[in-house]
Amino acid sequence: MQLVVARIGRAHGIKGEVTVEVRTDEPELRLGPGAVLATEPAETGPLTIETGRVHSGRLLLRFEGVRDRTAAEALRNTLLIADVDPAELPEDPEEFYDHQLMDLDVVLADGTEIGRITEITHLPSQDLFIVERPDGSEVMIPFVEEIVGEIDLEEQRVVITPPPGLIDESEAVVASTRDAEDGDSDGAAEEAPGAGGDEAAGGTAKGGA
Structure with a gap:
């Protein structure tokens, strides 16, 4: 199953980093270095994460082959999509992935x-x-x-x-x-690439997966 885990925002700095809107409660798993992600639009990817860091409360990513601000800005608004096993469940029993609740x-x-x-x-x-x-x-x-x-x-x-x-x-x-x-x-629920989010909703109002 393919689920949206993030959306690329604006370029950060001049070395190819981008801000991302995280749509997962497990960014260390879904958005860690080495992760290969499909994209929407598809022609933008796949993208391989080279580095990641948190700056002023926001996650910054750099992708392999993206080396300057111009290339980073060209990725703006791209959705990042991960392959997720439909049988996979969040570690917290009080949380659920979006696709379980749809x-x-x-x-x-x-x-x-x-x-x-x-x-x-x-x-x-x-x-x-x-x-x-x-x-x-x-x-x-x-x-x-x-x-x-x-x-x-x-x-x-x-x-x-x-x-x-x-x-x-x-x-x-x-x-x-x-x-x-x-x-x-x-x-x-219909499952289509990019149609859902990998976020897990929980009774404690914690968003993301």
Whole structure:
């Protein structure tokens, strides 16, 4: 499985270094020296990491063959993509890779369906589930332990306890009723190169993988 682990930002200095927007909680594993990464656009890569260091809180990388500021600036906005074993799990049992959570049903404790996770946004303060409602609208659910009470990968569902005002429960549909009318429409999230992030979301609102 190919997952996005970083996005290249601006050039730093004159010797080919670039800043990167890290999209993994394991940069030492995914973005260490010697790592060979596919890219989006594909014609930019593959890129092999030569060196990496942290400067003013940001990760700086230098790639093999990139020796000056002009070459580094040409890589700006390129996505870095790593091959990840789909069976691989984060070391922390309270964290999950994005691809594990995509397309899970989101329900209340009484079984009322809220929708399905279609996207996970990683913010500095917390992670957000973007949940598509049965009517096609979207709602954002903060991935914090006060709200997300249970993640059951076997049952393919996330149980939440939303605070008042977060969700208009009057528009929710009972999952069993939907299943009876529409049949079982569960499916795996589509996995395409560059389509997902390698970030792991955790109940402690820790983003990245």
